[in-house]
Amino acid sequence: MSSKSNLSQTAVSKRLHSQRFRNLIGLSWTISPVTFWMILFFVFPLIFIFMMSFAVRGLYGGVEYSFTLENYVRFFDPLYLNILWESILIAALTTVICLVFGYPFAYIVARAPRKYRNILLMLIVVPFWTNSLIRTYAWIVLLRTEGVINTVLLQLGVISEPFEMLYNTGAVMVGLAYTLFPFMVLPLYASIEKLDQNLLEAASDLGAKPWQTFAKVTLPLTMPGVVAGCLLVFIPTLGLFFIPDLMGGSKTMLIGNLIRNQFLTARDWPFGSAASVILMILTLIFVLIYLRSGGDKKGMEVL
Known part of the structure; x- marks a missing residue:
């Protein structure tokens, strides 16, 4: 009886794990468009602005990518x-x-x-x-x-x-x-x-x-x-x-x-x-x- 009980608990645990995995996959697909949008139009621009803040203005208005704290x-x-x-x-x-x-x-x-x-x-x-x-x-x-x-x-x-x-x-x-x-x-x-x-x-x-x-x-x-x-x-x-x-x-x-x-x-x-x-x-x-x-x-x- 104990072995059957352990097998049933193992089966239930596997089903729960499988269900959680499917829910996680479904959630990932649901939020992936928002995540892509935020990374592309929010995170990347912020990183670009942060990196640009340490650059140097060129002679004719361009940007020279050399590290400096002069802007701050x-x-x-x-x-x-x-x-x-x-x-x-x-x-x-x-x-x-x-x-x-x-x-x-x-x-x-x-x-x-x-x-x-x-x-x-x-x-x-x-x-x-x-x-x-x-x-x-x-x-x-x-x-x-x-x-x-x-x-x-x-x-x-x-x-x-x-x-x-x-x-x-x-x-x-x-x-x-x-x-x-x-x-x-x-x-x-x-x-x-x-x-x-x-x-x-x-x-x-x-x-x-x-x-x-x-x-x-x-x-x-x-x-x-x-x-x-x-x-x-x-x-x-x-x-x-x-x-x-x-x-x-x-x-x-x-x-x-x-x-x-x-x-x-x-x-x-x-x-x-x-x-x-x-x-x-x-x-x-x-x-x-x-x-x-x-x-x-x-x-x-x-x-």
Whole structure:
């Protein structure tokens, strides 16, 4: 009986092993297109940019593949560090603007009747149906000296001369905040919607004022959404370059514009690659801060 039992267990074990092997083969075939796509269009370009960052710009704009750290040392020039600092500052202010306006909107949407939530969320998603470049030009039409806003104010007699609302840092932040606003609202909405209403009622029954309930109950429980939204706004702001170009003119230079200019105008690919690598390192640092702040429990377990 024991030998028959061992044989049956061995057969069952072989069948389970065979089934697992077939499942592994099926899974490999399923994810192989995505894996190929990621390796070809993500991993290889990153490796190329990293290798290019240690090369040397040729005399006529070409690339000489000789190892050097000069590109990274050059980035720490006060001129480029100032551009990086201004980029971080503008990204932080843009993130604050999106948070200040996005949190109340997300809260209203999350607490609205269910039949109206999809409509309100659609108001956030609809702008994505239009190219962001076209939407930026629409802002230019509104804000320029002969634009819609100045024309209306002049005709109403509110102002005697047009406002200079375009080609400055404020216009850049308006364009960035408008473009990235949905990236703040959607994580906040997902976090606020999961908030247990009974906790708010309990706080009210215990004598907490509305602002105390918000500070001690609502905000701490929705902090993962706040951190995620801030991350999704802050990081893309560092890389966007067309909005500062169009709405800031030559007065606003962000790190994204610097990298774009090195590749397309100055033809200094090695230095542009080094700046890109430094920007990616900063991005990874912010992601690690997000993980350690509790935005992703699995990420915290890995770290």
